[in-house]
Amino acid sequence: MSADPETNFSLKSLGSLTRTVKVIVEGQKYKVDSYILCCDSPVLRETFHRPFEGPGEPDYSLDNVTKSELEHLLWVYYNLLLDHYSAPLDTWRDFLKLADMWKMTRAKDFALEKLMRPGRLNSKELIALCKRDDLKGYRWHAREAYIEICTRAEPLTPAEFQAFGMDAVLLIMQIRECIVANRHSADLEKPREEDIVDNVIGRPLESGLTAIDDPDL
Template sequence: MNPELKPCAQSTHYFLRDHGMLMFEAENVLFRVHEYFLHRDSPVLRDMMPVEISPNGPEPIFHLDGVRSKDFEQLLWLYYNPAVTVYDAPKTTWHAILKLADRWEMDNIKKIALGNLLKAADLEPLERIMLCERGDLSRDQATEAYITVCSREAPLTVEELKTLSTEVMVIITCAREQIIALRGNAEASAVDVVKTALKKI
């Protein structure tokens, strides 16, 4: 004989409401994914999503204008990563995720992307400088990168210059000119020049 069932209470944290699935389109590629994660993490996407979708009506498609399908796919990988705690990806993936996290105000995702990007062994000094100029790093956290770029033998390439703001180009150009004039002195001179240039901003 089965014991009498007692009334059940809902878990405060883990009685999840079914947000269902949603379809997104980026560059003519369709994605059908769980609504929950994007609804939770992005106030921008949350505003795009309907309060309720009719079960009998056509499934709406949300168009992600200006978003590369590959970038959106990489963001989704973060949610559907089968390794759970292992985020093994090249820096290009983290750059793409960081860009979308900025666009959609996904603060927690931004922290994950930035943390993994900074751990990348192949992160170039100029990339660290650009993270600083975006406001993701302090000037102190990018000082070594500035010193490396300003004191290197090779000048900045055209492609590198295209990635820099006018302010950063002025800092690097002025510091490089002063460092060239100081060639032959102690290495500390280059460090002092760069630190002085950064303090003027």
């Protein structure tokens, strides 16, 4: 998107359900339908409904947001009929960041669905994403990544330690210790290493992101 002195986004079909608000990000002013930003965000609903004293409509400055991040989020909301799967990963990373910051639950699930589709992220990115406390239930979607990391001969690199964080590193160490013990076990019927990973990271959820493994979706 080009950055004009005042950039307009409109969703006229909603009629009385929405009103135009002016938001400022990095000095750029955007006119946006309030419904787009407020429908899934209690944070922004509170922001836009604060009492305002003064002539005309207020301008709202949004902190800790870049123009690129906001425009990626608006692009998704205003182009719901387009093929979102062709959007670059940065679009979904930015979308997820703002969804987290503004507590947009449905937007967060939407971004995760796109990011966690098979083949979108590499093993390190998947594990780093799923290390978050609020995404522990989605670890199964990084299953192949954990198998790759935990069954290889090479130890974790310093860069991987930093990217994964302590919680994910401890989980990886636990899985690797289980795999090593299994390889040295004298039991005739040993579990598969894939099953060891599954037992540690948890089985898939009954709902939610499990549907993204279907290539037809």
